[in-house]
Amino acid sequence: MIEVRNLFKTFPAKPEPVKAVQGLSLKIPSGVCFGILGPNGAGKTTTIEIMEGLTKPDQGEVLFRGETVISSGGGHRAPKAWSRAIGIQFQQTALQDHLTGRELLELFAGLYALEDPKQHVTQAIETCDIAEFVDREPKKLSGGQRQRVLLALALVHAPEVIFLDEPTTGLDPQARRTFWKLVEKIKKQGRTLILTTHYMDEAEILCDTVVLVDQGRVIDEGAPKELLERHGVKNLDELFLMRTGRDLRGDV
Amino acid sequence: MNNLILRLWGLFVARNKEFYRDRGSMSWNLLFPILIIGGFAFAYGGKPKPLFSIGVVERGSVTVTTHPLMEWNYARFVAIASSPEEIEKAKEKVSRHQLDLLIDVEPAVADSAAKKSVGHFWVNPTSPQGDTLEKMLASVQGVSWNRESTIGREVRFVDWLTPGIIGINMMFSALFGVGYVLVRYRKSGVLKRLKATPVRAWEFLFAQIMSRFALISVTTAMIFTGAYFALDLPMNGSPFALALVLASGTLCLIAMGLLVAARVSSEELAGGLLNLMTWPMMFLSGVWFSLEGLNPWLQKASLISPLTHMVSAARSIMIDGAHWYEPTVLGPVGILLTISLLGLALGSWLFRWE
Numbered sequence: 217m218i219e220v221r222n223l224f225k226t227f228p229a230k231p232e233p234v235k236a237v238q239g240l241s242l243k244i245p246s247g248v249c250f251g252i253l254g255p256n257g258a259g260k261t262t263t264i265e266i267m268e269g270l271t272k273p274d275q276g277e278v279l280f281r282g283e284t285v286i287s288s289g290g291g292h293r294a295p296k297a298w299s300r301a302i303g304i305q306f307q308q309t310a311l312q313d314h315l316t317g318r319e320l321l322e323l324f325a326g327l328y329a330l331e332d333p334k335q336h337v338t339q340a341i342e343t344c345d346i347a348e349f350v351d352r353e354p355k356k357l358s359g360g361q362r363q364r365v366l367l368a369l370a371l372v373h374a375p376e377v378i379f380l381d382e383p384t385t386g387l388d389p390q391a392r393r394t395f396w397k398l399v400e401k402i403k404k405q406g407r408t409l410i411l412t413t414h415y416m417d418e419a420e421i422l423c424d425t426v427v428l429v430d431q432g433r434v435i436d437e438g439a440p441k442e443l444l445e446r447h448g449v450k451n452l453d454e455l456f457l458m459r460t461g462r463d464l465r466g467d468v
Numbered sequence: 469m470n471n472l473i474l475r476l477w478g479l480f481v482a483r484n485k486e487f488y489r490d491r492g493s494m495s496w497n498l499l500f501p502i503l504i505i506g507g508f509a510f511a512y513g514g515k516p517k518p519l520f521s522i523g524v525v526e527r528g529s530v531t532v533t534t535h536p537l538m539e540w541n542y543a544r545f546v547a548i549a550s551s552p553e554e555i556e557k558a559k560e561k562v563s564r565h566q567l568d569l570l571i572d573v574e575p576a577v578a579d580s581a582a583k584k585s586v587g588h589f590w591v592n593p594t595s596p597q598g599d600t601l602e603k604m605l606a607s608v609q610g611v612s613w614n615r616e617s618t619i620g621r622e623v624r625f626v627d628w629l630t631p632g633i634i635g636i637n638m639m640f641s642a643l644f645g646v647g648y649v650l651v652r653y654r655k656s657g658v659l660k661r662l663k664a665t666p667v668r669a670w671e672f673l674f675a676q677i678m679s680r681f682a683l684i685s686v687t688t689a690m691i692f693t694g695a696y697f698a699l700d701l702p703m704n705g706s707p708f709a710l711a712l713v714l715a716s717g718t719l720c721l722i723a724m725g726l727l728v729a730a731r732v733s734s735e736e737l738a739g740g741l742l743n744l745m746t747w748p749m750m751f752l753s754g755v756w757f758s759l760e761g762l763n764p765w766l767q768k769a770s771l772i773s774p775l776t777h778m779v780s781a782a783r784s785i786m787i788d789g790a791h792w793y794e795p796t797v798l799g800p801v802g803i804l805l806t807i808s809l810l811g812l813a814l815g816s817w818l819f820r821w822e
Contacts, residue, residue, distance in 0.1 A: 268664055269664070270660065270663060270664060270822075293663065296666045299664065299665060299666045300666055302664075304661075304664045306657065306660070306661065308657060309657050309658075309660075309661050310653075310656030310657045310658050310661075311658065311661075312482060312483075312486055312653075312658060313486055313489075313490065314485060314486045314489035314490055315482055315485060315486060319482065319485065320482075322478070323478045323479070323481075323482045324665065326474050326475055326477070326478030327475050327478060327479075327662075327665045327666060327667050328665065328666060329471040329666075333474075
């Protein structure tokens with residue numbers, strides 16, 4: 217179980233500071249795919265970057281199995297145990313030039329204290345079905361292939377929790393469907409997935425539970441079907457419009 | 469401990485692979501100094517120039533403006549202080565063809581019988597200019613000359629220039645290879661991705677520094693060895709001392725690159741800062757010309773540049789035959805290592821992943 221308690225984060229900006237996260241709390245059971253939905257600027261990425269230990273919160277904490285792993289009084293980085301427990305796929309990640317996918321996997325496997333790094337690399341290649349192109353440099357891969365290599369990097373140390381930040385943004389429909397199949401496969405392995413997206417079809421297909429986030433706050437929460445039934449709407453887009461008066465894909 | 473070594477090794481190997489697979493960058497690192505050295509060797513090669521350089525020991529009333537050879541045309545007269553150390557240095561220069569002749573006239577000790585002053589001169593018998601000047605000395609009236617010969621190998625411009633060119637190549641490779649690459653990593657999100665792993669900042673930086681240090685060491689060794697045989701460079705001092713100087717210089721320049729890269733996330737700003745560091749160093753470190761004739765303020769300013777210390781120590785080893793324990797080597801090495809330690813400590817302290 218992951219618990220996020222009362223997170224606050226403000227970034228300095230002109231003419232006024234940006235309140236990215238304002239008292240956001242979450243409870244994420246183990247082994248589920250948990251979706252954080254909201255338009256651009258809603259605070260999704262800031263929230264998961266705080267959870268990942270990449271951004272320090274102004275207030276609040278993140279607990280994993282009852283232990284505080286992130287807090288406003290903590291250091292600038294997550295404890296090593298938490299870093300080992302999580303795998304991350306960023307929305308946009310540049311990779312080292314001139315290294316093949318396999319070499320990158322070997323590099324990342326080497327950064328964790330793994331018993332058998334080679335076996336982990338083989339497992340990640342198999343899980344993400346990237347054997348065909350893993351020996352190419354990432355710049356020579358299509359968008360979908362690249363995202364699958366990035367997912368393999370997130371999985372290479374067999375983390376319990378996987379963060380996927382808008383993983384299918386910019387992919388064509390076929391590549392998105394391929395990626396969804398991989399996520400389903402990982403879900404079946406019993407790992408916890410935390411997904412941010414602004415594609416409602418993606419959330420409805422992949423997520424067991426979703427939270428709708430707007431202006432740094434949770435405005436609704438539940439299983440996708442249960443939410444639709446509760447509010448009597450056809451889809452999550454419509455629900456978001458109903459709750460905020462704005463389109464889910466619109467910029468804040 | 470084992471995991472730490474594995475992490476360091478992984479980062480080290482990855483950076484090395486990136487370097488040698490980036491063919492353009494690697495070729496440029498090897499090609500640039502070869503082109504410069506070759507170009508200068510061609511430009512300054514050929515027959516010796518018809519110019520005499522004569523050292524004049526200033527003693528009593530005999531100065532560089534009053535000595536007996538004043539009326540000779542096409543000669544450059546260099547004032548030498550009358551201390552034994554300065555005279556020894558001047559003799560060394562004669563032996564290396566840096567001076568064609570050294571004269572020391574003692575007006576106070578006159579040969580009363582012949583009513584002539586006694587003069588000493590040092591000449592290198594293998595120097596054509598020295599030979600000519602020796603014959604010309606016979607025409608000087610009123611001085612009884614005592615001849616001493618001093619033999620040594622000529623220092624060509626390319627001998628003098630090569631340590632500086634190697635230094636410049638190291639400077640670009642260190643500053644841009646660490647400074648610019650880290651900024652690019654930060655801008656593109658590679659550092660952010662690594663921050664999410666258990667790797668600590670010092671481990672990452674240590675691997676980057678060691679990778680660049682190893683690459684510069686290998687490329688410099690290759691370039692130096694090639695130039696040594698192709699251009700018949702002198703190596704009068706200890707190769708160990710030269711390695712020590714070059715290693716200290718590399719570390720120092722890498723530390724400066726790390727300082728630039730500690731916080732900057734804009735490639736344009738990093739490029740500007742690195743150029744701001746490299747261009748003054750390139751022209752005020754005595755690489756292309758001797759700093760002796762420069763404005764005293766510029767000479768003092770040049771001491772800020774690590775390249776000045778590295779190049780002067782390398783020349784003192786290769787040309788003057790200095791060993792590691794001599795002040796001309798230990799002094800610069802001490803300065804370079806001090807700047808390295810300060811730069812590495814400050815750069816690591818200031819370093820941010822994002």
